[in-house]
Amino acid sequence: MTHNDLVHIQVATPERWADLVDLFGPERGASGGCWCMWPFLRGKDWKAMTREERRDAFQQKVDAGPAPGLLAYRGSLAVGWIALGPRSQYLRFLLGKTSQPLPEDSEQAIETTHAVTCFYIRKGHRGTGLMSLLLDAAIAHAREEGARQMDACPMETDKPLQWGEGFVGIADVFRRAGFVEIARRSPKRPLMRKTL
Numbered sequence: 605m606t607h608n609d610l611v612h613i614q615v616a617t618p619e620r621w622a623d624l625v626d627l628f629g630p631e632r633g634a635s636g637g638c639w640c641m642w643p644f645l646r647g648k649d650w651k652a653m654t655r656e657e658r659r660d661a662f663q664q665k666v667d668a669g670p671a672p673g674l675l676a677y678r679g680s681l682a683v684g685w686i687a688l689g690p691r692s693q694y695l696r697f698l699l700g701k702t703s704q705p706l707p708e709d710s711e712q713a714i715e716t717t718h719a720v721t722c723f724y725i726r727k728g729h730r731g732t733g734l735m736s737l738l739l740d741a742a743i744a745h746a747r748e749e750g751a752r753q754m755d756a757c758p759m760e761t762d763k764p765l766q767w768g769e770g771f772v773g774i775a776d777v778f779r780r781a782g783f784v785e786i787a788r789r790s791p792k793r794p795l796m797r798k799t800l
Contacts, residue, residue: 605717605770608758610678611676611677611678611683611684611734611737612676612677612751613673613674613675613676613677613737613738613741614674614675614677614712615674615745616666616671616672616673616674616675616685617666617669617671617674618666618667619757620675620682621663621666621667623675623677623682624660624666624682624685625673626681626682627675627682627683627684627685627724627726628640628685628724633655633658633659633769634685634724634731635724636696636742637655637658638658638662638665638722639655639658639659639661639662640662640672640673640685640687640722641653641658641661641662642696642721642722643687643695643696643697643719643721643722644661644665644693644694644695644696645695645696646695646696646699647696650696654687654700656707658762663712670689670749671689672687672688672689673685673686673687673688673689674686674688674738674741674742674745676737676738676741677741678685679695680720681726682726683725683726683729683734684724684729684734684735684738685722685723685724685725685738686720686722686735686738686739686741686742687720687721687722687723687776688718688719688720688721688742688745688746688754689719689749690715690716690717690718690719691705691714691717691718691719691755692714692715692717694721696720697719697721697755697757698714700757701789702757702789702793702795703719703755703757703791703793703795705755706786706787706795713752713753715756716750716751716752716753717720717751717752717753717754718742718749718751718753718754718755719754719756720739720742720754720755720756720773721756721772721774722771722772722773723735723738723770723771723772724771735773735774735777736777736780738782739773739777739781740781742754743781743798743800746775746800747800751800752795752799753794753797753798753799753800754783754798754800755797756772756773756778756783756795756796756797757772757776757793757794757795757796758772758775758777758793758794758796759772759774759775759792759793760775760791760792760793760794761775761776762773772793775794775796778796779796781798782798783797783798784796784797784798
């Protein structure tokens with residue numbers, strides 16, 4: 605997929621599951637044991653699951669396809685992750701106060717929209733531009749998958765972020781990639797969209 609001198613980006617297929625586990629940390633499961641299941645579930649359902657249940661549920665998503673995201677590698681080491689896919693599959697993104705579709709979005713528009721829900725960058729590789737590389741690759745991937753637009757609800761940053769706040773992405777990174785703000789229902793979380 606996307607390459608530069610140091611980084612190559614690959615679709616998260618079942619054959620890459622071990623790389624994803626290594627990136628997230630077998631015990632940690634990325635941020636707070638999420639295993640990237642947070643966007644798929646209502647809050648109470650997510651909280652009711654153990655870390656192991658989230659890992660198993662996410663592995664089922666990777667195995668069943670379509671791939672729920674992309675991995676960035678430096679050499680053979682997975683150093684970054686972006687979660688993306690059809691907006692309609694992300695229950696929390698559909699229902700969330702800050703991220704729900706616009707009232708005028710038709711059902712068909714929602715069905716042809718992909719969403720970027722989160723990033724995870726390996727410690728020691730943060731601040732190296734991986735978020736931008738992953739987002740560019742995600743835009744190309746969504747186009748290949750037939751999406752007509754992409755939505756995201758990143759974090760607005762006017763001061764340094766607290767640990768973990770940036771997992772939804774940074775608004776300026778999305779702006780540089782051509783996303784425009786279409787709603788702001790929370791001071792720090794613009795809903796942004798890019799037409800593909």
